[in-house]
Amino acid sequence: MSTKAPDAERQIWMLSQMLRIREFETRVKQTFTEHPGAIRGHTHLADGAEASIVGSLAHFRTGDAALATYRCHGYPLVLGSDPKALMAEIYGRADGICKGLGGSMHLTDVKRGFLGTSGIVGAGIPHAAGAAWAAQIKKKQEVVLSFFGDGASKQGAFHETLNIASLWKLPVVFVMENNGYNVVTTSAQEDANAAAGRPLAVKAQSYEMPGITVDGTDPLAVAQVVGEAIERARTGGGPTLVESKVYRLSAHGNIIAPPGVPLHYPEHEAITVFGRREEYEAALRGDPVPRFRGLLVQNGTLTPAKAEALAGQIADEMAAAVSFAIKSPFPKNESALEYNYA
Amino acid sequence: MANLPFIAAVDEGIHQEMKRDPRVLYFGQNLATTENHAFVAAYGHDRVRVTPISETAEIGIAIGAAMAGMRPVVELYMAEFMLVAMDQVVNEANRFRYMSGGQVKVPLVLKAGFGFTAGWAGQHTGSLSSLFMGVPGLKVVVPSTAADAKGLMATAIRDDNPVVFLHHYLLTLEHGEVPDGEHVVPFGKAVVRRAGGDVTIVATGWMVHRALAAAEQLASQGISAEVIDPRTLAPLDLETIFSSIEKTGHVVLVDQGTRHASVSAIIASEIAEHRFSSLKGPIIQVTARDTTVPYSEPLEAYVIPDEQRISSAVIKLLKR
Secondary structure, three states, X not given: OOOOOOOHHHHHHHHHHHHHHHHHHHHHHHHHHHOOOOOOOOOOOXXXXXXXXXXXXXXXXXXXXXXXXXXXXXXXXXXXXXXHHHHHHHOOOOOOOOOOOOOHHHOOEHHHOEEEEOOOOOOHHHHHHHHHHHHHHHOOOXXXXXXXXXXXXXXXXXXXXXXXXXXXXXXXXXXXXXXXXXXXXXXXXXXXXXXXXXXXHHHXXXXXXOEEEEEOOOHHHHHHHHHXXXXXXXXXXXXXXXEEEOOOOOOOOOOOOOOOOOOOOOOOHHHHOOOOHHHHHHHHHOOHHHHHHHHHHHOOOOOHHHHHXXXXXXXXXXXXXXXXXHHOOOOOHHHHHOOOOO | OEEEEHHHHHHHHXXXXXXXXXXXXXXXXXXXXXXXXXXXXXXXXXXXXXXXXXXXXXXXXXHHHHHOOOEEEEEEEEHHHHHOOHHHHHOOOOOHHHHOOOOOOOOEEEEEEEOOOOOOOOOOOOOOHHHHHOOOOOEEEOOOOHHHHHHHHHHHHHOOOEEEEEEEHHXXXXXXXXXXXXXXXXXXXXXXXXXXXXXXXXXXXXHHHHHHHHHHHHXXXXXXXXXXXXXXXXXXXXXXXXXXXXXXXXXXXXXXXXXXXXXXXXXXXXXXXXXXXXXXXXXXXXXXXXXXXXXXXHHHHHHOOOHHHHHHHHHHHOOO
């Protein structure tokens, strides 16, 4: 299996994508105080999963596809979607990438291979397999990446799909971002493998495919493992289950409340529910974004000044996304009825 | 024209479209398990596949393949099996075009038999069309003749949206004249199966045939019934129903489903709102009795509308 390790330039690209996701999510979170009411419903942030997302997409090619869940802001940013259109979507505006009809949970950018996001846990996994069947028929060595959380691996959709994907040798890579919590339930409380002290990747054994656990806070390790899985899929070797261990640095989502109650992000469930502040603080100390930035500066890939300039550029880019989104008009009423049917 | 059983006409519709469009896929349980299978022999395993008993994955895979440019037909056999995967049917397939702001199309067909009231008891006999007809983004097709079975299947495959294709199990072996060669039947166009001036009877699927039998019975008593078959429930051709009511002033809606929240209740509400002034009497619904379908033969017959119940309803309505 030959997977080219990212060179210095590519590593800087990876860091910059990680910084972009973090800055974007920070601006989403800040919106609740900066522009109260601008974001409705439920948002789910990718902070903490940046290394996993960027590492997974490091070997993505034009023609490949990715599908994900409601925690979906990170992927399109890396695939090249315009952050202005993404932020406008989260604000429910006419210039949103989905014209304000989808919102935070349903970001989609078909032109960039980001095919769809389901807000129902596990439901998007078979969609990825279906896109992979289409790729298999087209015979252009295209692959599909399916992103989901650890919670989804308890859904029938996960098990049914892995079985068929393996039987049919579909060119798909299942990337399970295991952040240890299904909302406020820990893996050990809901997963027989976790309760037995085993990695969730062992589920792959039932379906005769490789199952690999990787440190999802290390972008280079993820790029290596997912890159090999992509290569296997491209060359007819079938699917792989990658368990990428991450720590979600925000709560599952903003608070759930009826209209009139200002929304905000509470503290992480490790603290609010389980009283394990030390666990959360340890995760913060291991925050993958400053860690990777520090690594690239330390090994000379990037000078401190360049790193600072990069961060500044990205802060400006995402500030512009917020200004754009808040000024974008609301969609016209007629557009509410426009896209039910093709 | 060829005289074909209903189920062969459905197959012809699928063949017709698989021949003309390499993007059409056909898959499901217990399908294509040998190389002799007609669809495998004609189109190969890239496009025709057997699946395990995994409805959620089957329908979900169809959605993903459709979003990636294919036009899958899922063989589900029985409408109840869709219930196992209801999220994929009513909250995934139909949502993606909308939620993406029109970026994707999800052209797929969910082919399922229904209404097998031949001793299949409680879980394989439902008339479930009302569960699907009001769901934005879905189309619902209920053919009642072999010719329509072929033509509506072809249209379902060509449609750019998810289509629930419900064929009635008791029509499976009913023969009918089916046009040779390319045959398509448009969605949203009801057909008048029998013209008449005294009362309008609306029915779908197998009930069309019971309504026609009732109309024949009524004719011998001097009552002229018009029988309308909507053919597709979404889109629903209300205009043809309305025009008929303007002429007859009386309407009886026949539905194999249970009464409340039924297809007939939905049609009744539209008639009440839009053609109240054309009506000379109440809107009458002849539906299945509100119960699970029983196994025992006489009880099953008691529960499902028959020509006697339809014609009695008409006679009572017309006070004859």
